[in-house]
Amino acid sequence: MKFISGITFAVLLSGTTAVHAQVNAADSVMTHAKGNKLSLGGYGEAAYSRNFYSDNGNRYTTPGLYKKDPSHGRFDIPHAVIYLGYDFGKGWSVGSEIEFEHGGSGSAIEYEADEAIEFEHETEKGGEVELEQFWLQKSFSKAFNIRAGHIV
Known part of the structure; x- marks a missing residue:
């Protein structure tokens, strides 16, 4: 039982650490301006994979022709964040x-080899673009600020 409690605590701790890191990253865009009115920052990740199969619908009837098909690669941007800040004075x-998330938007073409290689164009591959945070802040001193807006 102690082992399960330890895992639960570790998962909860890592979740709160990620939230604090996100808030600190957003705040650092505002604090590192150092004389510039506009500040820009962000982070993200990119993933590339090389699959050992072809998307071509004819791969089942003549697999030898598609063994070294150059279209096996996949590229995705699972998560990217841009911070913008402006100091009005x-x-x-x-x-x-x-x-x-996942490039923002997109679509996929599905090949159905069982149905005489039917092509279906679907938007299931689409990603998201979200305004996660937007706030207006009035700073009275380093110890006292008022912030209003949409903060997740």
Whole structure:
């Protein structure tokens, strides 16, 4: 039972660490401006995979022709975030976080070899673009700020 409790604690701790890292990253865009009014930041990840099969519908009838098909590669951007901040002066600033998942949008063509190689165009592969955070902040001092907006 102690082992399961330890795993649960580790999962909860890692989840809160990720949330704090996201908030700290968004705040760092605003604090690292150092004289510039506009600040920009972000992070992301990209994944490339090489599959050992072909998407061509004829691969079942003549597999030898598609063994070395160059279209086996797949590229995806699972997660990318852009932070934008602007300091208006006199303590007023605005910040935002825009999140792109799986490239933002897209579609996929599905090949059905069982149905005489039927082509179906579907939007199941599409990603998301979200405005995760947007806030307006008034800073009175380093110890006291008021922030209003959409903060996830």
